[in-house]
């Protein structure tokens with residue numbers, strides 16, 4: 065068991081408990097935060113240091129067959145970041161798609177202790193878990209892709225919502241998923257026929273159902289099952305000029321329901337093409353501000369190399385045509401699709417620079433920090449290594465205006481950024497990177513520092529340059545053990561895989577066995593992932609709140 | 611300014627290549643002898659010192675001379691920006707890769723990846739080059755992006771692959787896939803070329819002085835006497851790189867690769 069630690073004299077930022085820079089001792093025992101240490105405790109002198117809960121990333125792509133395909137597609141990416149082996153630590157490479165161990169170390173150095181893989185196809189989830197097992201330092205979970213699952217579309221066509229609910233429960237139970245993810249609902253199914261969907265009421269080939277029906281049915285299922293996290297949506301028409309209408313329409317279709325809109329920056333575009341491309345961040349923020357059922361992560365764009373990885377096959381084809389960069393496309397049986405295209409965001413490119421500005425507008429225009437979370441949709445908008453740079457942009461209006469002068473000059477007249485003087489406080493940063501995402505995920509032991517919380521703690525040296533400050537945590541504690549010191553990983557720990565505890569449903573097996581024999585390349589017996597395959601795991605209870 | 615002479619002492623019979631990345635004029639010109647000797651070099655997974663492998667004469671110079679059998683020494687001049695390196699023997703892989711300026715003279719053969727992804731400067735190889743000289747590393751969008759590679763002997767496979775800009779001149783032969791997927795730039799080959807020369811090329815010129823099997827996705831458009839070839843040859847001669855006299859020779863022009871944009875060309879000397 066981890067020994068006791070007393071963190072003395074630091075400035076504590078714990079938004080869940082309203083602590084805004086209060087100087088206070090924190091006590092840690094047996095991996096948990098406690099009111100008071102009972103015996104002898106190791107002391108960390110945190111005088112003049114800043115203490116935050118460990119970071120929580122609600123949307124990232126770090127483990128899945130697609131992420132691994134991206135590693136294979138991009139040998140050139142391996143050369144950009146090489147981490148040699150150190151005592152107790154493994155070697156690894158990769159800048160936008162780091163290998164597993166390196167991913168864990170890099171997140172930990174930034175002070176992150178919980179990360180969520182935002183897309184795994186059911187059939188690839190065995191692979192995803194194998195990779196998650198190999199990502200140390202952080203607790204982690206994955207969202208199962210469901211928005212184009214042909215069994216679900218079939219049940220939906222016959223109007224059998226109850227069956228969808230049972231099938232989704234079976235998937236979550238069998239595959240140890242944490243949540244439900246929809247990617248371009250209906251559109252990826254259309255892509256199997258070389259098409260996409262344009263709007264929410266377009267019929268999906270063969271199944272005679274619409275994206276709207278898919279969205280509503282699976283949101284209903286998500287709430288019926290009482291999953292800790294709301295439904296997690298990558299809306300239709302990602303990246304396409306004028307897509308903000310579909311995004312708004314999607315949120316309206318789910319009005320009053322808990323819903324998380326992923327990487328909204330990529331869904332807040334006006335204009336008819338990339339020449340008339342404009343920002344609709346204001347329209348989006350206005351809607352979100354008025355609808356407390358919605359949470360979002362931003363999917364901020366950062367300049368430089370990125371790797372776009374998504375189940376959104378039709379979009380990836382468009383991006384490949386646009387950039388002429390290499391392209392990977394995979395049809396995932398009856399479940400979904402997948403595409404990969406390397407991409408470089410450039411300061412002097414009008415569209416890229418405006419995407420950058422739209423992300424920041426989104427952060428600054430959404431009033432409630434509890435509902436907007438930091439993400440780059442790693443590695444789609446750029447690698448998570450740039451989170452500190454984004455934090456600096458949010459906290460430092462002067463730095464923001466300097467950057468604005470560097471980027472494509474047409475952006476200046478097409479963004480509200482120069483008029484947004486808001487600067488995030490440390491307290492607000494603690495919300496958008498910790499407390500907020502933890503709450504949206506329904507993780508009661510994460511994102512805060514109250515007694516009973518997991519002792520996942522990030523300690524920073526306060527600096528005027530916030531990028532410098534957040535780049536290297538002075539200390540990171542994971543489950544009460546010091547794992548990072550002075551920005552370097554000093555001890556590896558495995559971290560746990562978190563999944564939603566949904567009861568199994570064996571009555572469905574006969575029917576599913578038949579479907580598997582007809583449509584799958586695997587036998588149903590090889591599909592579920594037994595708990596023994598997740599050596600470190602933690603179930604999160606589900607059920608509708610009373 | 612004098613020069614720094616590094617004499618290779620061998621590796622005690624080891625066949626594990628030595629990674630000599632720090633040997634660039636940019637770095638050595640800042641160092642006194644004792645500092646040069648203490649520069650770290652990797653030998654396999656072991657970190658040792660430059661002084662363990664080389665005896666050092668001279669200091670603080672951007673002129674470096676290397677002596678001894680260096681065929682197992684890799685990464686000499688990688689990323690160099692200025693100065694000059696003279697290698698008096700054969701050299702291992704990656705010589706001058708990613709160099710942006712300056713000059714490297716190899717009085718012997720060079721290993722694979724010579725001048726890979728270089729963006730400027732001159733790499734002159736008196737002997738032969740290996741595979742992928744001036745090409746892209748695996749996965750990269752572009753190979754050589756500028757500068758000049760002169761090869762007096764022959765070259766291996768995929769020389770100039772994914773090339774983006776610059777000039778490669780080969781007095782001897784090239785193996786398969788010369789200039790494959792090149793995007794721009796020029797390759798001159800005075801010997802013979804292997805199969806699939808220029809396969810997938812988008813733009814750029816491959817000038818061949820011997821007949822070759824042109825891919826079916828190239829189309830013969832004309833036969834003419836291109837002025838730029840005459841100018842290039844004159845420039846090469848004036849630099850001391852001897853090239854055969856071709857008189858006012860005519861060239862068959864094949865455009866391609868039509869499976870791509872078709873804006874590239876292979877010129878074949880007709881005598």
Ligand SMILES: [Zn+2]
Nearest residue numbers: 123125182441
């Ligand atoms: Zn994503």
